[in-house]
Amino acid sequence: MKLHRNLVFATIDSLHLIFNENKQADKVLRSTLKRDKRWGARDRAFIAETTYDIVRWKRLYSEIAEVREPFDRPNLFRLFTVWATLNGIKIPEWKQFEDTPTRRIKGRFDELSKIRKYRESIPDWMDELGEKELGKKWDKEIAALNKQADVVLRVNTLKTTVEALQNELSDLEIETETIKGYPDALKLKERSNVFITDAFKNGLFEVQDASSQKVAAMLDPKPGMRVIDACAGAGGKSLHIATMMENKGQLIAMDIYENKLIELKRRARRNDIFNIETRVIDSTKVIKKLIEKADKVLIDAPCSGLGVLRRNPDAKWKLQPEFLDKIRATQKDLLESYSRMVKPGGDLVYATCSILPSENELQVKAFLASEAGKNFTLLNEERILPSKSGYDGFYISLLQKKA
Structure with missing residues (x-):
């Protein structure tokens, strides 16, 4: 493969924004790829895939290149050099690539690949947490989460x-x-x-990833029901639920962010779906009005997102351990509060895109043992591990409220 200067420079510019200015990788690339109308599909694919690759392997590559954040421009070129060398791409004779120690790069790679936190390119705390919660399974899961996601x-x-x-x-x-x-x-x-x-x-x-499609399937909504998607976001699962309801009945899509619900409405119009009503959760009254009013409630809870790292590799570097404590407390509150909207005899699905038991089965277990959860029974639960499924990591549980 011959490297083209304008494509390499566009990749370096993107990496600067992601690493040094803390911008989201997908947004940066959306903007970068519009930069030059002459770029064809292959050019755009090179920029996107190379950028994502270097983001995914940031810790390993920076260790090999012996550079530290914040990365100046020469440092970013050194990261690129590591990527190119490990992918068998000949380094051009540009001044940015002078003195490239190609043989040393391969030697360092072999050496560092023996240590999991470098081999899988993750922060120390994430490696420790994964091992603590998943034991020996962590090796397989983090390796699977570093593979490129299917579309x-x-x-x-x-x-x-x-x-x-x-x-x-x-x-x-x-x-x-x-x-x-x-x-x-x-x-x-x-x-x-x-x-x-x-x-x-x-x-x-x-x-929509295959694992994500299992959430609505577990909820099993029927035409004519009243269903609530309590953490709808931009509505990927809401649209699936509405489709399964065949546009009959009422789907109430709720979220604390109004802009996400506006996006959901736009998507619903494109899908010819018209049984969705959106409601912004701007006070506790919104929930109180719906107590025991829904046949089925979905809590697609905010989570660490560890199950979708292959799709969002920059989350490895943005996620902080203290966020996890905060998010677990939020999950507990949502289960206790939103479960009240389920009618007697109705169903509740609690789902996350995490593979950590502390966000998943342990949350459900604690909920069932609590005052709020004593009227619920666990009917089914599914842990979807990336290493086995080949898709995103998810947890989905189905609970039924006593009639």
Whole structure:
């Protein structure tokens, strides 16, 4: 592979914003990729994938390159040099790459690969926490979380079928395959920008990881029910629930952030979904009005996001241990407060995109032992581990309230 100066420089600029200015990787890349209209799909893919790779392996690469944050421009070029060398790419004779110790890079890589926190490129505290909570499983899980995520679509069955969408995308030379056990999912065989297709603009699908699609399936909403998605965010799971309800009944999508609910409304319009009502949780009254009013409630709780690191590798560096204590307290409060909206005989699903027991089964166990949870029974729970599923790490539990 021949390196092109403008693509390498765009990658370096992106890394500067992510590492030194604490900007979100996906937002930085969205902006970088608009910089030059002459860039083709392959050029954009090079910038995006190289940037994400260097973000993912930041600790390992900076250890090999012997550089420390904040990274100045020469430091960023040294990180790039490590990436290129380990990927077998010939370093060009540019002044930015003078004195590249290629052999030393490979030697350091072999040496550091024996130590898990460097090999998997994670902070010390995260490595310690993973081992404490998951024991020997941590090795496999963190290795799986460092692999690039597949692109999975969820077919909007209100507007098309899996087969029809597969054919439509195939006509655009976007090849997909079905996934056993996931009735509405299609996986891309190769990465492609599906957002520019008419199929996406016409609401025939959403991009949603296979594990995430299991949440609505566990909730099992039926047409005509009143369902509440209590932490709806921008609504990926709300849209799935509404689809399963066939636009019949009422889905109340709630969140503390109004801008996320505005985005959900926009997505719902594109999907031809019109049984969603959004409500901003701006006081306790919003919940009180709905006590014992819902057939089913979903709490897709805010969490560490450790199960989706392959999708958001920069979260490894932004996440702090004290945030975890805070988020566990929030999860406990949400379970106690939002579970009150479930009718007697109704169902509650508690889900996170984390693989840590302290955010998952231990939260549910504590809830069931509490005053708020004494009327609930655990019917089912599923721990989805990336090493086994090949998809995001998730936890999903189904609880039923006594009639």
